[in-house]
Amino acid sequence: MHGDRGWFYVKCSKCSSKLFPELDNGGLNFVCKDDDDIIPIFRYSVNATIVDATGSAEAIFFNESMQALLNISCKDMVTKHADTKNLRAVPQQLRSAIDKQSLLYLTLKNDGKIVVNNASEVASTTSYQSKGNPTGTSAFTPTTPVLKSGTSKRQLEESPGQDKKMKRA
Secondary structure, eight states, X not given: OOGGGOSEXXXXXXXXXXXXXXXXXXXXXXXXXXXXXOXXXXXXXXXEEEEETTEEEEEEEEXXXXXXXXXXOHHHHHHHHSOTTOTTSOOHHHHTTXXXXXXXXXXXXXXXXXXXXXXXXXXXXXXXXXXXXXXXXXXXXXXXXXXXXXXXXXXXXXXXXXXXXXXXX
């Protein structure tokens, strides 16, 4: 988890612009540069390295995937567990997701970035001798698609509506 880039963002309920933190009488408030009387909308945005037996890759975990892994909304994580003096500091409750075996639903963007759309915990029998060196077997078994029976490809002979020989003019 790359906490130096932040782990959440807050947007305006009216214009969707980024909100800025402001300490007011010891409490934390978020303000919009354009709007008043707004409701802050909290969203996870976690940059992390995902690792499996084949290697590693950088990925971005957005709100739905982090909420599924942590079972806590971003708003609750910020208001109950974040350090108001250093909002970039990653709370221990968020760090609990590190090294947790999960099934990730990914999207590979055109620019090569990997986005984790959703995630769920996987019950596993995998044990680890050392970090990144799995032994044993996983309870998650990939399924092989069932082939359709009775299907065949059309022979490449001639297309309907074309002559066998092309005539020269």
